[in-house]
Amino acid sequence: MRKGGYKLLLTTLLVVALRSISAQEFTYQIFTAAHGLPTSEIISVGKDSKGFLWVGTMLGVSRFDGYSFENFQYSSGNNFLGQVNCIEVDKQEKLWIGTNSGLYYFDESTFFKISADTKHYPQGVNDIVCDDKGGLWLATESGPAYIPAADLTSSNIIDLQKKILSQWAVITQRTGKDSKRAVTIRKAGDGSIFIANFNSIYRYYDDSLVCVYSNYDLKSNFQIQSIFPVSRDKIYFDEAKQQLHKIENGKLVKLNLATLYHPNLSGKGDAIIYLGTSGIASFYPESELINFRLNTFDIGVIWPSDVIYDSTGIYWLATHDGLYKIKQSVFTKHSIKTGNNRSECYSFLENSDGELLMGANRGKLFVKNENSFSAYLTKAPKIFPFAEIFGMYQDKREWIWFGSGYQGLAVYKDTEIKNFTEKDGIHDNSIRYFLETASKRLFAVGDMGLTEILINNNGVIRFNKFYIRKRISQYATFFSAIEGPDGKIWLGGEEGIFYLKGDSIFGHNLTNRDLYVYDIKKDRTGKIWVATSGEGILQCRFDNENQLTVEQKFTERNGLNTSVFMSLLSDEEGNLWAASPKGLSYIGIRGTYKGIVLNFDENDGFVKSGYINPVLYRDKKGTIWFGSSNGIVSFKPTDINVSAIKPPVHLMGLEIQGNRSSTGTFSNGHKDNLHADLLLPYYKNSVTISYTAIDFNNSDAIRYFYQLEGVDTGYLYARKLRSINYRNLKPGHYRFSVKAINDKFMWSEQPASFSFTIAPPFWKTWIFIIACILLGLLIIYRLYILLRQKYQTQKILNQFITALYGKNTPEEIFKSIAYNCINQLGFVDCVVYQLDDARRVMVQKAAAGPKNPDGNEIISPIEIAIGKGIVGTVAKTGKPEIVGNTARDSRYIVDDAKRASEIAVPIMVDGEVYGVIDSEHPKKNFYRKYHLHILKSIAQTCAIRISKYLGEEKLRSKIARDLHDDVGSTLSSINIISKIALQKNPEDAMVAEYLSKINENSGRMLESMSDIVWAINPANDTVEKVILRMKEFAAEILEPLNIQYTFIESGNFSTLQLNLSQRKDFYLIFKEAINNSAKYSACSKIEVELIHEGGSVHLSVKDNGKGFAEGKTRYGNGLRNMQDRALSMQATLQIETEEGKGVHVHLSIPLQGAAVT
Structure with a gap:
C-alpha cells in the first residue's frame, strides 16, 4: 500500500x-x-x-x-x-x-x-x-x-x-x-x-x-x-x-x-x-x-x-x-518544423495585421496560428535560399524588410520578394538589424557599417553606404542601433560603440577598454542599455553634450548568472529582460520587483543552454518571445512570481590538514553547531571548509560569497565553488562566514559561520613570552646579583690580596687572613691552622675575633689531630666543608665557645694540605656557597703566596749556603794567605804594598759577603734579627776602639715586617754610619737610638767627634751609598754636622706597604 x-x-x-x-x-x-x-x-x-x-x-x-x-x-x-x-x-x-x-x-x-x-x-x-x-x-x-x-x-x-x-x-x-x-x-x-x-x-x-x-x-x-x-x-x-x-x-x-x-x-x-x-x-x-x-x-x-x-x-x-x-x-515552449528537427528562430515581427512572424534558417518564414505555426508567404519564392533571417521590419508602406546572415537584403512588397546585395549598392551582404529614425530615415545595420535605404515617391529604391574599417574583429559586425537625442545613429557591435554623424562614423570610448557589444536598446524612460560580451549589462545615458556615458554596470556580482548577454528587451513596465547563452535574466527597474535580479534557465522550463543567436521580442499583447538556434519559448512577464524563500546556507564539513573532521552540518542557530569555537594546534593550520546552500529550483545557479575574518578584508566571490581551502594560517582567531545568492536574487537570510582559533606554538604564546620575559628578567637579575657578588667577591679578594702585600711569611699571611675574614666578610670568628707534619696535628697560627680580641696573641690555642673534628677532617680529605648545624655533627670540637655553624677550607700548597681556614658562627646555616667560594679563592691566593715564599726560602738558603761555602771560604783563604805573606816581611816594598791591598780588599769583600749571606738567609728575616746583628756589629767595631756607645730601642719591633731589600738597606745604612763615626770622627762616644712609633721607624746615630763643615767636604762613596739606599726604601736620610760638634745621622722609614700590625 x-x-x-x-x-x-x-x-x-x-x-x-x-x-x-x-x-x-x-x-x-x-x-x-x-x-x-x-x-x-x-x-x-x-x-x-x-x-x-x-x-x-x-x-x-x-x-x-x-x-x-x-x-x-x-x-x-x-x-x-x-x-x-x-x-x-x-x-x-x-x-x-x-x-x-x-x-x-x-x-x-x-x-x-x-x-x-x-x-x-x-x-x-x-x-x-x-x-x-x-x-x-x-x-x-x-x-x-x-x-x-x-x-x-x-x-x-x-x-x-x-x-x-x-x-x-x-x-x-x-x-x-x-x-x-x-x-x-x-x-x-x-x-x-x-x-x-x-x-x-x-x-x-x-x-x-x-x-x-x-x-x-x-x-x-x-x-x-x-x-x-x-x-x-x-x-x-x-x-x-x-x-x-x-x-x-x-x-x-x-x-x-x-x-x-x-x-x-x-x-x-x-x-x-x-x-x-x-x-x-x-x-x-x-x-x-x-x-x-x-x-x-x-x-x-x-x-x-x-x-x-x-x-x-x-x-x-x-x-x-x-x-x-x-x-x-511560466515558460511555454513552441515547436516549429524547420526541416532539421530543431525549432529555430532568429527574428520576430508582428505585422500590421496582428500576425506574429518568425524568421528561421534558409530564408524560411513562419506565422503563429492559434496553437501552432505554419509557413508564411508560401506562394512567394524563398526570401533567402540558404541564409538565416536575422532581422525584419515593416515600414509605413507596409513593406516588410528582411536582413540575412550573408545573402543581403530583401523586401516583400506587392506580393513579391525583391533581393539586394552589395552589387545593388548595399554596404555588405550581412544585415542584422533595421532602424527607423524619428525623421523616418530607414537604416539596415550589419557587417562593417550600415546602409540607409532611400525610397522616392515612385517607389524606386536606392542606397547610401557608410563604412568602418576592421580593427580587432574578422567582420566588424554591428548587431543593433539606436537614435541619439541629437539625431546621431549609435551602433553596437564587435568593434565596440560607434556613432554616425553626417556622412562619417566615429568611435566612442565608453568604458576605457575595448567592448564587444551584442545589443543596444533604449527604454521608454530614455535609459540606454548595452549588452556586452564579458562586461555584463551597462546602464547608460546621454550627457549634456549628447555623448553616451555609463551610469551603472550589472554583472555576476549584481546577481546575473553570466557577464555575456546577446539580446535586450524592455517590457511594458519598463523592466529589462536579457538573453544570454545560459538563459534569461531580469533586472527590475520599477514595480513589484524593483531592484531584483532574476535568472531563468532550463530548470525553470526555459530553453536548454547551448543555443546561439538568441533574440527577444515583445508582441502587442505584452507577451515576450524568445528565439534561438535550439528552441522557442514565450511567457507573460506578469505571470512571473518571485519566490520569497531565501536559500539557507550550511557548513557541511571541515578538513584539517587533509583529514575530515565531521560529516555533519554545523550552522548558526542549530544545536549541531559543530566546532562552534574550535581550537587547533599551530601545526594544524591548513583547513578546507565545505558548505552548501539549498535551492532546489536551480542549485547550479547558486553563487557563494565567503570571508575568513583575520585573512580576508571582505567577502570574496567564490562563484559556484562549495569548498574553500586556507593553507598555512598564522596563529590567531578566525571566523569563517559564507552566504549565498540564488538566480532569483534572493540572499541567504544570514551567513553560515563558525569560529576557530589556531593556537600559537608554545614559544609564541603570551604565557611563554611573559614567562620568557620574566625568566629573562630573572636571569638578568640573577646575572646582576652574580656580577654584583662577583664584583663584591673580587673587591673583597682584592682587599685580601692588598692586605697581603708585604706579607711574606705564613704567619703574616695567616694573621692577615684571619683579620680580614672578620672585617671584610662579617665573620664573628676566624682561626687559621697550620699543619705540623711531624706531629700530624693542626696548630692554631692566627686568629681574629674572640680568640684574639687585642690582635696580639691567641687565647688558649688548641691543636687538632688530623682526622679529628671538622678541621682535622678537612685537613685529612683536602675538601672544604660547611656544617649548617654543629649540634648534629659529632665531629664538632668546641674551642673557646660553642657555636651553631662552621666552615672549614683547606689551604693546599703544592697539592698538600698546609693549613685550614676555619670560622664558626652562632647562627645555624649562616655560611653559604658564597662564603665557600670566597674562602676557597682566599685559600688559593694564600697557597700561591706561601708556595712562593717557601720556594724563595729554599732558594735563599741555598744561595746563602753556596756563598758562604764557596765564595766565603775562598775569600777567607785569600785573606789568610795575604796576612801570612805580609808576616814574612817581603823584601820588595811594592809586593808588600800589593799584599796589603789584597788583604785589605779581601777582608772588606769578606765582610760584605758576610752581610749579603746574612741578609739572604731566611733565618734572619725578622727585624729582631736585624737589631741583634746591628748590636753585634757595633760591639765588634767600637769596643776595640774604646768608643763608648749606647743602643736604645723604643717601641714593639716584634710585629714589624720589612722585606729583604728593606732589611738589607736598613742594616747597611746603619753599618756605614757606625764605620764613618769610628774611622773619621775621632769620637769617644756614639749614641744609637731605634724608635718604632706610628707608621714609621726612626734610626738615629750620633757621635761626639770633630764633625765637618757641610759644603766643604766632598761626599765619598759611603755617604752617596747611604743616600741611594734611603731613596730605594722611600725613606728620608738626614745628616747633621758642624765642625767640632760631631755628626748626627737620622733615617726615617715610612711603613706604608712595608708593615701591617
Missing part, C-alpha cells in the same frame, strides 16, 4: 509558478541510483527544518542538498536501516524515520535507534505523526502506538509493543490476521487521530478508539491508499480505483475528481496535496475544489509511493522507479 503523503499548502507563500492559467507547463527531472541514490526504489520523502530533502529508499535514507546525495544505511549501533517507510520532523526539529527495523532519529551526522530490538514481534514503523505536545504517534506492524515527549530522550530505549493502544487488539480482533497492522496515521485539526490499514479506518479521540470505515465485509479488493482527516467528524480518503471518498458525520460520499477540478479558481482555507489513484492534486477540503492536477500516468509513473510539495513550488514524487522533481513553469 502506498501512503497518501499529504502536506498543507500554505497559500501565502510566493513560488515561481503559474497564476491561474489553463495550459500548465511542467519541468521534470528524475533522480535514480545513477545520480547517487543507493537504489531507485523510493518509498518516502520529506524535508527537515534546514531545508535538506530526505529520501527514504529500500536500502536506507539519503540526504539531498540539490547537488548530491549523502546516503545513510546504518545506525550508530550498526543497525541496518533497510526500507524507510516514513520521514517526520518533530516540534524540536528532530528528524525521525520509521523503517522495517524500527524507529530512528538523526543527530548531527548519525542515526540512532530508539526502539528496542526484539524477536517476538515485528519492529516495523510505517508512519509517524507528531502531536502538539511533542509526542509521536506511530503506525507500526503491531498497531498504533503513542510515545510521550518525555520518553523521547537519547538515552531511552523504547519497547514499542508496550506503547500500542490498549483498545487496538480488541477492536481489530474480528478482522483477520493482518488487520492489526497500522499502515497510515494522521492527525486532524482538532487533535483527533485517524489510523488506517488496507481495509479499515479508525479514529482515536478522548481516549476512545472507534472504527469509522471498513470494506472488509464488502470483500473489496480496493485497498485504502491515503487518508485526509479534517476533524473528528470529517475525513477524506482514497481507495484504489475508487478515487476520492468523504465520510462526514458517519455518512459516506463518493466524489468525482472531474467535477471538482477548476484550474482557474482558488479554494478556501488550506490546500491538501493529495496523492491518490489518479495522481497528484491540490485539494481544498473546505470548498471541495481541486485547482491543480497532475496525472502521474502521463509521466510514466504507475505506482507512486509518496509526495511532498515544498515551499519553493516543487513537487517531490517518490516512486519505485526513482525520485521525481516536478515543477510548474
Whole structure:
C-alpha cells in the first residue's frame, strides 16, 4: 500500500509558478541510483527544518542538498536501516524515520535507534505523526502506538509493543490476521487521530478508539491508499480505483475528481496535496475544489509511493522507479518544423495585421496560428535560399524588410520578394538589424557599417553606404542601433560603440577598454542599455553634450548568472529582460520587483543552454518571445512570481590538514553547531571548509560569497565553488562566514559561520613570552646579583690580596687572613691552622675575633689531630666543608665557645694540605656557597703566596749556603794567605804594598759577603734579627776602639715586617754610619737610638767627634751609598754636622706597604 503523503499548502507563500492559467507547463527531472541514490526504489520523502530533502529508499535514507546525495544505511549501533517507510520532523526539529527495523532519529551526522530490538514481534514503523505536545504517534506492524515527549530522550530505549493502544487488539480482533497492522496515521485539526490499514479506518479521540470505515465485509479488493482527516467528524480518503471518498458525520460520499477540478479558481482555507489513484492534486477540503492536477500516468509513473510539495513550488514524487522533481513553469515552449528537427528562430515581427512572424534558417518564414505555426508567404519564392533571417521590419508602406546572415537584403512588397546585395549598392551582404529614425530615415545595420535605404515617391529604391574599417574583429559586425537625442545613429557591435554623424562614423570610448557589444536598446524612460560580451549589462545615458556615458554596470556580482548577454528587451513596465547563452535574466527597474535580479534557465522550463543567436521580442499583447538556434519559448512577464524563500546556507564539513573532521552540518542557530569555537594546534593550520546552500529550483545557479575574518578584508566571490581551502594560517582567531545568492536574487537570510582559533606554538604564546620575559628578567637579575657578588667577591679578594702585600711569611699571611675574614666578610670568628707534619696535628697560627680580641696573641690555642673534628677532617680529605648545624655533627670540637655553624677550607700548597681556614658562627646555616667560594679563592691566593715564599726560602738558603761555602771560604783563604805573606816581611816594598791591598780588599769583600749571606738567609728575616746583628756589629767595631756607645730601642719591633731589600738597606745604612763615626770622627762616644712609633721607624746615630763643615767636604762613596739606599726604601736620610760638634745621622722609614700590625 502506498501512503497518501499529504502536506498543507500554505497559500501565502510566493513560488515561481503559474497564476491561474489553463495550459500548465511542467519541468521534470528524475533522480535514480545513477545520480547517487543507493537504489531507485523510493518509498518516502520529506524535508527537515534546514531545508535538506530526505529520501527514504529500500536500502536506507539519503540526504539531498540539490547537488548530491549523502546516503545513510546504518545506525550508530550498526543497525541496518533497510526500507524507510516514513520521514517526520518533530516540534524540536528532530528528524525521525520509521523503517522495517524500527524507529530512528538523526543527530548531527548519525542515526540512532530508539526502539528496542526484539524477536517476538515485528519492529516495523510505517508512519509517524507528531502531536502538539511533542509526542509521536506511530503506525507500526503491531498497531498504533503513542510515545510521550518525555520518553523521547537519547538515552531511552523504547519497547514499542508496550506503547500500542490498549483498545487496538480488541477492536481489530474480528478482522483477520493482518488487520492489526497500522499502515497510515494522521492527525486532524482538532487533535483527533485517524489510523488506517488496507481495509479499515479508525479514529482515536478522548481516549476512545472507534472504527469509522471498513470494506472488509464488502470483500473489496480496493485497498485504502491515503487518508485526509479534517476533524473528528470529517475525513477524506482514497481507495484504489475508487478515487476520492468523504465520510462526514458517519455518512459516506463518493466524489468525482472531474467535477471538482477548476484550474482557474482558488479554494478556501488550506490546500491538501493529495496523492491518490489518479495522481497528484491540490485539494481544498473546505470548498471541495481541486485547482491543480497532475496525472502521474502521463509521466510514466504507475505506482507512486509518496509526495511532498515544498515551499519553493516543487513537487517531490517518490516512486519505485526513482525520485521525481516536478515543477510548474511560466515558460511555454513552441515547436516549429524547420526541416532539421530543431525549432529555430532568429527574428520576430508582428505585422500590421496582428500576425506574429518568425524568421528561421534558409530564408524560411513562419506565422503563429492559434496553437501552432505554419509557413508564411508560401506562394512567394524563398526570401533567402540558404541564409538565416536575422532581422525584419515593416515600414509605413507596409513593406516588410528582411536582413540575412550573408545573402543581403530583401523586401516583400506587392506580393513579391525583391533581393539586394552589395552589387545593388548595399554596404555588405550581412544585415542584422533595421532602424527607423524619428525623421523616418530607414537604416539596415550589419557587417562593417550600415546602409540607409532611400525610397522616392515612385517607389524606386536606392542606397547610401557608410563604412568602418576592421580593427580587432574578422567582420566588424554591428548587431543593433539606436537614435541619439541629437539625431546621431549609435551602433553596437564587435568593434565596440560607434556613432554616425553626417556622412562619417566615429568611435566612442565608453568604458576605457575595448567592448564587444551584442545589443543596444533604449527604454521608454530614455535609459540606454548595452549588452556586452564579458562586461555584463551597462546602464547608460546621454550627457549634456549628447555623448553616451555609463551610469551603472550589472554583472555576476549584481546577481546575473553570466557577464555575456546577446539580446535586450524592455517590457511594458519598463523592466529589462536579457538573453544570454545560459538563459534569461531580469533586472527590475520599477514595480513589484524593483531592484531584483532574476535568472531563468532550463530548470525553470526555459530553453536548454547551448543555443546561439538568441533574440527577444515583445508582441502587442505584452507577451515576450524568445528565439534561438535550439528552441522557442514565450511567457507573460506578469505571470512571473518571485519566490520569497531565501536559500539557507550550511557548513557541511571541515578538513584539517587533509583529514575530515565531521560529516555533519554545523550552522548558526542549530544545536549541531559543530566546532562552534574550535581550537587547533599551530601545526594544524591548513583547513578546507565545505558548505552548501539549498535551492532546489536551480542549485547550479547558486553563487557563494565567503570571508575568513583575520585573512580576508571582505567577502570574496567564490562563484559556484562549495569548498574553500586556507593553507598555512598564522596563529590567531578566525571566523569563517559564507552566504549565498540564488538566480532569483534572493540572499541567504544570514551567513553560515563558525569560529576557530589556531593556537600559537608554545614559544609564541603570551604565557611563554611573559614567562620568557620574566625568566629573562630573572636571569638578568640573577646575572646582576652574580656580577654584583662577583664584583663584591673580587673587591673583597682584592682587599685580601692588598692586605697581603708585604706579607711574606705564613704567619703574616695567616694573621692577615684571619683579620680580614672578620672585617671584610662579617665573620664573628676566624682561626687559621697550620699543619705540623711531624706531629700530624693542626696548630692554631692566627686568629681574629674572640680568640684574639687585642690582635696580639691567641687565647688558649688548641691543636687538632688530623682526622679529628671538622678541621682535622678537612685537613685529612683536602675538601672544604660547611656544617649548617654543629649540634648534629659529632665531629664538632668546641674551642673557646660553642657555636651553631662552621666552615672549614683547606689551604693546599703544592697539592698538600698546609693549613685550614676555619670560622664558626652562632647562627645555624649562616655560611653559604658564597662564603665557600670566597674562602676557597682566599685559600688559593694564600697557597700561591706561601708556595712562593717557601720556594724563595729554599732558594735563599741555598744561595746563602753556596756563598758562604764557596765564595766565603775562598775569600777567607785569600785573606789568610795575604796576612801570612805580609808576616814574612817581603823584601820588595811594592809586593808588600800589593799584599796589603789584597788583604785589605779581601777582608772588606769578606765582610760584605758576610752581610749579603746574612741578609739572604731566611733565618734572619725578622727585624729582631736585624737589631741583634746591628748590636753585634757595633760591639765588634767600637769596643776595640774604646768608643763608648749606647743602643736604645723604643717601641714593639716584634710585629714589624720589612722585606729583604728593606732589611738589607736598613742594616747597611746603619753599618756605614757606625764605620764613618769610628774611622773619621775621632769620637769617644756614639749614641744609637731605634724608635718604632706610628707608621714609621726612626734610626738615629750620633757621635761626639770633630764633625765637618757641610759644603766643604766632598761626599765619598759611603755617604752617596747611604743616600741611594734611603731613596730605594722611600725613606728620608738626614745628616747633621758642624765642625767640632760631631755628626748626627737620622733615617726615617715610612711603613706604608712595608708593615701591617
